[in-house]
Amino acid sequence: xxxxxxxxxxxxxxxxxxxxxxxxxxxxHAVCRFQGGHNAGHTIKVNGKKTVLHLTPSGILHKNxxxxxxxxxxxxxxxxxxxxxxxxxxxxxxxxxxxxSNNCAxxxxxxxxxxxxxxxxxxxxxxxxxxxxxxxxxxGRRAIRFGDIGHQNILEKKVESLIEYHNKILxxxxxxxxxxxxxxxxxxxxxxxxxEKYSCDSYEIIxxxxxxxxxxxxxxxxxxxxxxxxxxxxxxxxSNTTAGGVSTGLGIGPKNxxxxxxxxxxxxxxxxxxxxxxxxxxKDGEMLAKRGHEFGATTGRPRRCGWLDLVALxxxxxxxxxxxxxxxxxxxxxxxxxxxxCVEYSDNQPIxxxxxxxxxxxxxxxxxxxxxxxxxxxxxxxxxxxxxxxSILSVGPSRDETIFI
Numbered sequence: 130x131x132x133x134x135x136x137x138x139x140x141x142x143x144x145x146x147x148x149x150x151x152x153x154x155x156x157x158h159a160v161c162r163f164q165g166g167h168n169a170g171h172t173i174k175v176n177g178k179k180t181v182l183h184l185t186p187s188g189i190l191h192k193n194x195x196x197x198x199x200x201x202x203x204x205x206x207x208x209x210x211x212x213x214x215x216x217x218x219x220x221x222x223x224x225x226x227x228x229x230s231n232n233c234a235x236x237x238x239x240x241x242x243x244x245x246x247x248x249x250x251x252x253x254x255x256x257x258x259x260x261x262x263x264x265x266x267x268x269g270r271r272a273i274r275f276g277d278i279g280h281q282n283i284l285e286k287k288v289e290s291l292i293e294y295h296n297k298i299l300x301x302x303x304x305x306x307x308x309x310x311x312x313x314x315x316x317x318x319x320x321x322x323x324x325e326k327y328s329c330d331s332y333e334i335i336x337x338x339x340x341x342x343x344x345x346x347x348x349x350x351x352x353x354x355x356x357x358x359x360x361x362x363x364x365x366x367x368s369n370t371t372a373g374g375v376s377t378g379l380g381i382g383p384k385n386x387x388x389x390x391x392x393x394x395x396x397x398x399x400x401x402x403x404x405x406x407x408x409x410x411x412k413d414g415e416m417l418a419k420r421g422h423e424f425g426a427t428t429g430r431p432r433r434c435g436w437l438d439l440v441a442l443x444x445x446x447x448x449x450x451x452x453x454x455x456x457x458x459x460x461x462x463x464x465x466x467x468x469x470x471c472v473e474y475s476d477n478q479p480i481x482x483x484x485x486x487x488x489x490x491x492x493x494x495x496x497x498x499x500x501x502x503x504x505x506x507x508x509x510x511x512x513x514x515x516x517x518x519x520s521i522l523s524v525g526p527s528r529d530e531t532i533f534i
Contacts, residue, residue: 131158131344134388135375136455138352139445141361141399143170143423143432144392145457145523150187150348152521152531158343159195160188161335163378164368165350166236166263167208168256179526180216184209186348189221195338199331200232201368201378203263204275206320208236213323229323230331231276234267236260238316239295239308246303253364253402264367266291278317278324288314332380339385347375347386353445364403372449390521391451393442395459395507398423398432406479407435407471421461436481438471439514446517455521456511459504460492460530468507472514482510492525496532 134153138144147170154160167183180190184204188194198204213223240259247262248255255261266272271291277284289310296307338345353359355366356374368374376383396417399405409417414434417423423432446454462468465486471479487501494500497508512518522532 131339131342132387133339133345133347133381133385134390135347135349135372135386136390136392137349137370137372137449139354139391139393139442139449139451140352140397141354141403141405142350142352143398143400144352144394145455146349146392147182147187148457148523148526148528148531149390149392149455149521150346151190152528153346154188154191154194156344157188157194157346159197159338160186160346160348161197161199161379162186162202162348162350163199163375164201164370165366166203166258166260167205167212168258168260168366169350180219183212185212185216185227188346188348189216189223189227192222195226196228197329197331197334197379198229198233199379200230201374202230202233203236203260203267203368204229204233205236205259206317206323208258210320210323223327227327228329228331228334229275229327231274231328232331233275234263234272235275235317236263237273237291237295237313239292239299239313240266242305242308243295243298243303246299246305255401261367273317275324275328278321279328284317285314288317335379335381339381347379347381349374353391353448354441356448359448361403364401388453389449389451390453390455391446391449391517392455392457393445394421394437394457395462396421396437397435397441399435400430400432405433405435406441406474406477407438408433409435413465416465417461420464421458436469436471436479437511438479439511440471440474443515446515451517453520454512454515454517455523456508456519457523459508459522460490460524462486462504462507463490463492464488470507470510470514484510492530494524494532497522497534 186196189196236259240262243262244259245257273287292310299305300307351366351370356370417434468484469481472482473480487503524530
């Protein structure tokens with residue numbers, strides 16, 4: 130029987146999921162995205178070349194791996210088209226190995242406009258890419274879905290109805306200019322070739338892969354602390370980023386998920402607004418940002434940086450039933466004199482345990498025993514505190530700077 134693995138982030142996103150999915154993709158039949166949209170930014174570095182994927186599953190760089198965008202993803206046609214074109218220009222083949230669920234809700238230019246005008250007053254700190262409004266329409270049963278592109282009569286009626294609704298929001302509430310129905314229809318028609326080439330019934334594909342005993346890797350976007358139900362609400366994304374989201378976002382039952390790998394950085398970062406108890410505003414925070422190159426892969430915004438929060442991490446591990454922990458960016462801590470870890474809260478303030486820094490490089494280590502002893506002490510403490518073993522350790526951005534334990 131094949132083993133299916135779920136990979137997801139345990140913090141506020143940007144944990145390094147893309148690199149780990151890429152590293153594990155070589156041994157699976159397919160990689161499947163189950164939620165989010167092009168607000169994700171999964172960075173992969175191979176042979177010194179950096180690739181950032183916003184929609185395409187991270188397995189696409191392996192030529193024998195199939196890739197599926199599941200029904201839980203909200204889809205911006207222009208972003209998908211641009212990403213496919215860019216990757217094809219680099220020699221990546223999409224033919225007969227890339228599939229998009231007919232049930233994906235589309236992100237339209239009107240969604241993006243609504244997102245941007247709202248954020249001026251709501252100050253949530255969204256990416257402004259229309260993700261939230263698209264999910265609203267999906268839940269409100271108004272969404273135009275990828276499969277609708279193949280049915281012109283249905284598409285025309287749905288576009289007319291949806292844009293009438295969007296214009297009420299834009300014109301009546303926000304005093305913005307309205308969208309013309311033809312403008313949106315023309316936008317969708319421009320990318321009809323994507324439907325003709327990649328549309329699929331994702332249930333049929335996943336059921337067949339499962340029946341044939343083929344292994345799958347399920348790739349999440351963002352992180353647990355941004356989950357619409359379990360994150361730092363209202364400063365969250367608009368989908369379920371936790372383990373439960375894979376079943377609804379792909380149509381695969383829990384018993385077909387055999388391993389759950391949760392990913393955390395060796396410290397913590399966050400983009401946008403919202404609470405962040407271990408955030409640093411001193412030279413240590415600046416050093417984390419500089420050494421970790423902490424700028425959003427999607428927005429380019431500087432990430433807020435702080436020490437690792439084991440209280441939040443334990444919650445994320447429980448929420449997702451994590452079986453294996455992956456810790457990334459250990460190398461970022463290599464030059465610190467002291468390293469702190471939050472072990473509890475008191476009056477909504479972090480209580481820290483302080484470790485002496487190891488002050489030497491971890492990037493050339495090929496196994497745990499080659500790490501500095503003080504770095505091993507740091508990792509051992511984390512494992513003991515959260516009662517979960519670290520099975521993957523990343524000590525650099527490249528594919529080969531990964532230790533499998």
